[in-house]
Amino acid sequence: MTGSSRAVEVLDPGLTTLVQDAGRPGWAHVGVGRSGAADVGAWRAANRAVGNDEDAAALEVLMGGLRLRALAEVEVAVAGARVAVTVDGAEPSPGAARQTGAATTLRLSVGNVLVLGRPERGLRTYVAVRGGIDVPPVLGSRAGDRLGGIGPAPLAAGDVLLVGDAHAPRGDRLPDGSPPDDPALDDAVLRVEPGPHAHWxxxxxxxxLCAPEGFVVAPSSDRVAVRLEGPPILRTPRAQGRELAPIGLVPGAVQVPPDGRPVVFGVDHPVTGGYPVLAVVRSSDLDLLAQVRPGDVVRLALALPRVR
Structure with missing residues (x-):
């Protein structure tokens, strides 16, 4: 994606805005995690809505607040957590400012300023630009890994991002307002299967773990892990004080440190960990995990292991 003179300028990154793509698999053996978009479904929906290749880099916006100015005519799509979307301070279509959950597409002329409001629910919103965000790849990916410090840094006001050349889409282009559905966060339920150390x-x-009252998402949660506040989960007397050799981790691994409060790992998780893994969130529920925010109540439901 080189040779394009199109670009967008970050006027305000909001709380945190990162460049994300599908991540960098295959480097765990040297201590580098996959990283990539936290809500893969929303990231893909935004890219497909503007006809991008599925591996195109887009912007992952935490809690809205992004202000982005077009330095050329560009087409953008917004998906993920619900936010009000305005252009130059006005609604982009008749009626109230758009509330995006499914992909919403917009055309920006030179000088137009796209503004994302604060999400009424959910945590992360994705902004894709036709052609993809063209930042230098690191180990084959443009993803910003917060734990490893690899890839592009969080965006700052004044950053100018080049946009790649738009090519014909590989897959079907989604019309405005198409699926996926808005994150169902009123009653977030994550399905888990027993982990390798459940017997501890x-x-x-x-x-x-699966009590009806659930757990509260702690303020210290981030892309590395969602930390849960609630009743402690206790080890057996035999396992108390026992140490575990470092083991490989995956997104959704539910690790329980000595205080008994579960930690659910996200996309920027460490490659290995030394606390027992009680359970693992099903991969189909990881997008929902990416959208819970501090103060939300999360419930876990035990599912039978699938036959592989």
Missing amino acids: FEPRWPGV
Whole structure:
């Protein structure tokens, strides 16, 4: 994606805006995690809505607030957490300013300023530009890994981002307002399967982990891990004080440190960890995990392991 003179300028990145793509798989053996978009479904929907290749880099915006100025005519799509979308301070279509959950597409002329409001629910919104965000790749990916410090840094006011040349889409282009559905966060339920160290915990652990009242998402949660506040999950007497050799981790791994409060790893998780893994969130629920925010109540439901 080189040779294009099209660009957009970041006027305000909001709380945090990152460049993300599909991540960099295949480097765990040297201590580099995959990273990439936290809500893969929303990232893909935004890219498909503007006809991008599926590996195109887009912007991942935390809690809205992004202000982006077009330095050339560009087409953008917004998907993910619900936010009000305005252009030059006005609504981009008749009626109230758009509330995006599914992909919303817009054409920006030179000088137009795209503004994302604060999400009414959900956490992360994705902004794709036709042609993709063209920043230098690191280890084959344009993803910003917050834990590893690899890839582009969080965006700052004044940053100018080149936009790649638009090519014919490989797949079907989604019309404005197409799926995926808006994140269903009113009652977030994550399905989990028993992990490799479930036997380290008291037999009543499913009743604690999957209690109807759920857990509250802690303020310290981020792309590395969602930390849950609630009743502690206790080890068996035999496992108390026992140490575990470092093991490989995956997104959705539910690790339980000595304080008994579960930690659910996200896309920027460490490659290895040394605390027992009680359970693992099903991969189909990881997009929902990416959209829960501090203060949300999360419930976990124990699912039977799938036959592979």
